[in-house]
Amino acid sequence: MGFSMILADNNSNVISAGNNNSDGNGNETENGEEVCCHIFGFGVNMKKVNSQYELMEEDNCTVPEDFVGGGREVVSEKRCEEGYAVRIQTAIQSRNRLRLNASEIPENCTITGVVIRCGLEHGKVMIVMAGESGNTIIKFNGENVSTRAELYHHNGQVYGVFENETKLIEYVPEQLREIIRERTRARLNNTNITLNENGEYEYEAEKEARFLGLFKVKEKVKWFIDPETGEILREKGPWWGFLARDVEEGDEEEEDNNTEG
Numbered sequence: 001m002g003f004s005m006i007l008a009d010n011n012s013n014v015i016s017a018g019n020n021n022s023d024g025n026g027n028e029t030e031n032g033e034e035v036c037c038h039i040f041g042f043g044v045n046m047k048k049v050n051s052q053y054e055l056m057e058e059d060n061c062t063v064p065e066d067f068v069g070g071g072r073e074v075v076s077e078k079r080c081e082e083g084y085a086v087r088i089q090t091a092i093q094s095r096n097r098l099r100l101n102a103s104e105i106p107e108n109c110t111i112t113g114v115v116i117r118c119g120l121e122h123g124k125v126m127i128v129m130a131g132e133s134g135n136t137i138i139k140f141n142g143e144n145v146s147t148r149a150e151l152y153h154h155n156g157q158v159y160g161v162f163e164n165e166t167k168l169i170e171y172v173p174e175q176l177r178e179i180i181r182e183r184t185r186a187r188l189n190n191t192n193i194t195l196n197e198n199g200e201y202e203y204e205a206e207k208e209a210r211f212l213g214l215f216k217v218k219e220k221v222k223w224f225i226d227p228e229t230g231e232i233l234r235e236k237g238p239w240w241g242f243l244a245r246d247v248e249e250g251d252e253e254e255e256d257n258n259t260e261g
Contacts, residue, residue: 037073038072088159089194098152111136118153124140125174126158127139143173189208220238
């Protein structure tokens with residue numbers, strides 16, 4: 001609960017102090033939450049250029065209406081950490097690029113035939129190979145990801161250059177399963193993972209469900225996940241999804257036991 005404190009100066013003028021700030025016009029405003037703000041301009045094809053990251057109050061991380069010269073958006077606090085931009089620029093050097101038949105091999109990586117193998121943090125290994133239609137296939141402990149983005153490897157970490165920005169790929173596919181499990185306990189089949197050109201994981205799967213609680217159906221669902229923060233950005237499913245009840249792991253066994261009884 002906020003409070004104000006009243007003070008008086010030597011001329012008996014009343015001064016108000018407390019949790020409110022002035023907007024410069026004598027109007028008091030509440031303190032806003034501080035966020036990491038991505039400030040950028042627009043280049044060719046509306047691509048984001050001249051990116052800067054600054055800590056500021058959330059209300060200030062907006063652009064005036066009808067302003068077309070650039071934009072502002074709230075992003076992960078990691079990007080406002082000291083040295084973040086420098087680390088990104090250092091990582092995306094030509095010698096660190098993950099590409100087959102390259103003259104330079106990134107540190108802690110080896111190339112055997114048409115496969116690049118790199119060591120990551122915590123003893124993990126990443127394998128990169130050519131996919132179909134110009135895609136790159138990345139394999140992490142048996143989980144495959146398809147992407148068209150340029151990838152870089154530096155100091156045991158992976159970076160991707162996407163359509164609008166460069167990101168540290170902090171979360172690898174094997175961790176996505178646990179992130180999705182926190183959202184749903186449903187049984188998932190036929191999973192497919194893509195790292196799209198906007199810098200988002202697209203985690204597709206068939207979810208077992210019962211339509212109207214009676215008929216078994218396969219509900220196709222897609223989750224969009226930020227590879228840098230692990231945040232589920234949005235979820236996309238069929239329009240009738242609200243009419244279906246998820247079949248959770250263990251439900252089938254319980255039904256079989258009830259049938260046998």
